[in-house]
Amino acid sequence: MYGMRDSHPVNHPSNIFADLGLKNAEELRARSDLMSEVVSIIRNSELTQKEIAEILGISPPKVSALMTGKINDFSNDTLVTYLTMLGCNVEIRVLHRCPVSTSVKKGEVSVKKHTIRKKRTIVRKKITKAKA
Numbered sequence: 001m002y003g004m005r006d007s008h009p010v011n012h013p014s015n016i017f018a019d020l021g022l023k024n025a026e027e028l029r030a031r032s033d034l035m036s037e038v039v040s041i042i043r044n045s046e047l048t049q050k051e052i053a054e055i056l057g058i059s060p061p062k063v064s065a066l067m068t069g070k071i072n073d074f075s076n077d078t079l080v081t082y083l084t085m086l087g088c089n090v091e092i093r094v095l096h097r098c099p100v101s102t103s104v105k106k107g108e109v110s111v112k113k114h115t116i117r118k119k120r121t122i123v124r125k126k127i128t129k130a131k132a
Helices: 025-045 049-058 060-067 076-085 122-131
Strands: 005-009 112-118
Touching: 005 060, 025 076, 049 060, 076 112
Parallel strands: none
Antiparallel strands: 005 112
């Protein structure tokens, strides 16, 4: 149904990167969630890696790296750009919790998926236009 929205966090309750003791765990979790969304959209599009490479303006080997989860090959900015090129609207929100002080608690980063249910022809339309 067009216009119906689902909203749910992409990330899992625990952060594997924090569990591993990595200092940039929240950034890695956000990047992982963004990459997961890009990969999901690509898989659901049923397009070839060559067609996806044309849409994203990258090489087929780079698409392969994306599809196999080579997280260190992609920045958050790059993944956000890919999402927009695949027809997604990406929203970044900053929520102020309290005034900054020496005792302020560190904020957190999260990625949430908002799905608008409609026909899944967006990516296919883009490749058709690119070939014309």
